[in-house]
Amino acid sequence: MKQTSISIKGLRKSFGKKGDQKEVLKGIDLSIERGQIIGYIGPNGAGKSTTVKVLCGLLTDFEGEIEVSGLPIRKNELAVKRLIGYVPENGALYEALTPNEYLNLVGVLFDMSPALIAERSTSLLQYFQMQEHADQRMDTFSKGMKQKILIIAGLINNPEILFLDEPLSGLDANSVILVKDLLTKLSAQGKTIFYSSHLMDVVEKISSRIILIDDGQVVADGTFDELRQDSKASLEQVFAKLTGANRSESETSVLDEVFKN
Amino acid sequence: MSTFKQIIQSPVNVILVVLGVDVRHFWVLLGAKLKMDFRRPPNSFQSGGKKQTLLKQLLVYGVLGGIMVGSLYQIPDLMLQLSVFYAFLIVFAGTILLTEFTSVIFDEHENHVLLPRPVSSRTLLLVRLAHILVYMSNIALALSLPFTIYLAFQHGILALVFVLGVLLCAWFTLLLVVGFYMWLSKLVSVNRFKDVLNYFQIGLAIIIMGSYQLVPHFIDDANMEQLTFQSAWWTNLVPSVWFAGFTQYAGGIGSNLYLFLMTLGVTIFGSILLVRVLSSGFSAIISESGSASSSTKTKSVKLAKTGKWLNKVLNMLCISEEEKTGWRLTKSHIKSDRKLKQQLYPMLAYSLIMVVILLKPDFKSETNYFVELGESSKYLMFMLAAFFGTLGIPIISFTDTPKAAWIYSMASTNKKHHIHSGAVKSLLFTFFLPLYVLFLIPIVIIWGWTTVPLFVLGGLLSTTLAVLLVRIQGDKLPFTQCREMMNKGEYTMKMFLGLMLMGLIIGLVYLVSMAHVGIAIALCVLMPFVISLSYRTIRNSN
Structure with a gap:
């Protein structure tokens, strides 16, 4: 029997002052099974990151019901956080620390033993070819190196569910391959991956299910083949069609005007 | 764990448990935060280490x-x-x-x-x-x-x-x-x-x-030596x-x-x-x-508008387009940077409170009070109070998003420090000048027109002192330093250092007040040249 990993019912989220509110999520209903790799895509401002932040406990004031591994997140905030890993879009790191120091800190927060933290840190740093930088301060790192540490920190607790928000930002081609392989392996082990991204080719290749949101609502949900409806269209073309991103002539002519000289 | 650490941590752990705090999480997080505080970013141009700066601060507090x-x-x-x-x-x-x-x-x-x-x-x-x-x-x-x-x-x-x-x-x-x-x-x-x-x-x-x-x-100084603590019901609430x-x-x-x-x-x-x-x-x-x-409806943030009269002021006070840019940039930042506002606006309030503290109004015998006040040299205290209007200068380099550092690096100009002098002028114009003009009103009423040259001289000297505040800050360009890099308590220390220097200026104006009023007027005429030269030192910084 398939187990539900994440259940979202009527998720609504607004920002702003009363009378001047912007509803970012307008009633999202999803049921995600254990072991699925969810490609969560949508145009800028559609509500992708807000969804991830709500699911990871970064935003707590929302409407609707969310359960993670059967636990309602409002009542089981810490228990849910122990089950998940989160890889944010940007460098949410303590950059003045070294990777070893930072990973130790994150490991302690997950109540891991020092030996287990050391073992997992060493293995993951090795996998991402970062072991030689393990004792260097992260404020000297490139964006890609910092992103690798964010991914490692998201995995250090061996989470049941992994939330990734644009995780490939700044990574080189080899590292992208490493991440893709890793996500496939984790999915095979029964872990749920919630992958939010703009990179259609990666989503297309690794996702077992793709959810497209636009203006805070789910506009498409299914496998890649289901979304393209037996055509030969790429995910990018499907995305453009569903989100109405085809440019009008007047919009493109603006550029001609700008660069005419 | 060392014995010293144990001695410190054991009683604290009891308190942590009582407060319902996770002891292991607490110590590891606090340790990480303190470790980060003592690690300077490698690109910092600060002279001396953090420990040295902290010692200097503690010395000033001492x-x-x-x-x-x-x-x-x-x-x-x-x-x-x-x-x-x-x-x-x-x-x-x-x-x-x-x-x-x-x-x-x-x-x-x-x-x-x-x-x-x-x-x-x-x-x-x-x-x-x-x-x-x-x-x-x-x-x-x-x-x-x-x-x-x-x-x-x-x-x-x-x-x-x-x-x-x-x-x-x-x-x-x-x-x-x-x-x-x-x-x-x-x-x-x-x-x-x-x-x-x-x-x-x-x-x-x-x-x-x-x-x-x-x-x-409001307590009379004269009775200080006879003062003893008188217990009353309300003292138990203090x-x-x-x-x-x-x-x-x-x-x-x-x-x-x-x-x-x-x-x-x-x-x-x-x-x-x-x-x-x-x-x-x-x-x-x-x-x-x-x-x-970050997620609310996008507010349209416009670059500070410069009306006709302000354009005239800019043309008069700024010597280059870079200075004008620094002025406008600062004005826009003050409008939009919440944390900067949180630091700057209380200064204006302190300034007004300082006036009351320094003048100690006596509402029981108003007539005598104002007569005595008019005969005193307490107008000098207004200079000290107005000086609070310059205290934004030591923090103008700091912001949460120091992207200006990149913009300056990419800008095709060799007059980058003109932006700094423009920013300082903008701060003085926005905060210091209005206070000074406001204080001029009671000064004219209480002490008469003859004190105006002295008061103006104090203002001009304060404007020069503002340059010194820039030098204390190490000539870092506006909005180029990450706010996290600002040492804790450093700003307050600089504020007091500035106030002490202002004390010297007040002493100087007091000496001038003992001479003929013409001396003060002559110095006022001379001061714009001194100010011009002092601001040149900012513009010519490297």
Whole structure:
């Protein structure tokens, strides 16, 4: 029997002052099974990151019901956080620390033993070819190196569910391959991956299910083949069609005007 | 674990358990924060290490404490001495908390690091409080060191109890300020919290400064030597009196058990209330407030408009387009940078409170008071008060998003420091000049037109002193330094250093006032050249 990993019912989220509110999520209903790799895509401002932040406990004031591994997140905030890993879009790191120091800190927060933290840190740093930088301060790192540490920190607790928000930002081609392989392996082990991204080719290749949101609502949900409806269209073309991103002539002519000289 | 660490940590662990905080999480987070504080970013151009800077700061606080002892020495009554000192400490610590540590309490960047991890809101709040307390304790102990020495000579062992009282007092002030924030968060929605917080900080700064500075200043100096502490029902409601009573009772020379218990009760139950009860609200604020501002409807932020008259001012006061750009950039930043506002606007309030403190109005005999005032040289005090309008200069380099550093690097100009001089001029025009013009009105009414040249001379000298503030800051261009790099307590130290230098200027103007008024007028005519030369030093910086 398939187990539900994440259940979202009527998720609504607004920002702003009363009378001047912007509803970012307008009633999202999803049921995600254990072991699925969810490609969560949508145009800028559609509500992708807000969804991830709500699911990871970064935003707590929302409407609707969310359960993670059967636990309602409002009542089981810490228990849910122990089950998940989160890889944010940007460098949410303590950059003045070294990777070893930072990973130790994150490991302690997950109540891991020092030996287990050391073992997992060493293995993951090795996998991402970062072991030689393990004792260097992260404020000297490139964006890609910092992103690798964010991914490692998201995995250090061996989470049941992994939330990734644009995780490939700044990574080189080899590292992208490493991440893709890793996500496939984790999915095979029964872990749920919630992958939010703009990179259609990666989503297309690794996702077992793709959810497209636009203006805070789910506009498409299914496998890649289901979304393209037996055509030969790429995910990018499907995305453009569903989100109405085809440019009008007047919009493109603006550029001609700008660069005419 | 070393024995010393164990001795320190064991009793604290008991408190942590009582407060419902995860002990292991607490120590590892606090350790990481302190470690990061002492690691300077490798690209920093700061001279000297952090430890060296901290020592310098503590030295300045020690000197301030020494000046305070000079006043306290005149009071013969120990209870009153202690009450006045603790009042001073609460004001000082409260001011630093409001101006420099609020951003530590609501650190949005850290929310992204910690909130997705299983850290309880109690732990998160207490770690932030403890982190601040480390710095507050350093400052409070440095400030109280001269008085501790004085007490050790006068009362022996009481000095040790006093040190404990100082630490408790610093903790109490922290609880008070954060408690106000928590209370405020219950009153307004999370989305409005930051806006309200801004105004609230300014208001709270005025209340703290006002209540603790104005009241004692209405006491007649002449009777200082006869002053003794007179216990009344209302004195039992004054926090500084609690701590004074605590020190005396624990030191074995007081008998007021109520004050002793009040001190312990307020600090213990205040901690429990804040950490165990109010921290859940805190968690909601910090998780929402960062995202709220970035996700609300995009506000159209326009570059500060320059009307016709302002264009004329810019053309008159700025010598290059880069200077004008620095001026406009600063104006826009002041409008949009909430944290900058939180630091700048209380300064204006302090300035007005300073006037009242320094002039000590006597409402009982108004006529005599104004006659005596008109015969005195107290107009000089307005210069000191107006100087608060220049105190934005040492912080103009700092921002949360120091992207200007990249923009300056990419800009095709070799006049980058003109931007800095433009920023300084903009700050002076926005904050200092209006205060000065405002103060000119009572000066003309009370002291007459003859004091105007002296007052103008003081203003022109202050404008030159502003250049010195830039040099103290190390000529860092505006909005190029990450706010996190600003040493805790550094701003307050520079503020006091600036005020001390302003004291010298006031002395100079006082000397000029003894000469013919023509000398003051001549110096006023000469000063624009001096100012022009001094601002050239900013523009020509490397």
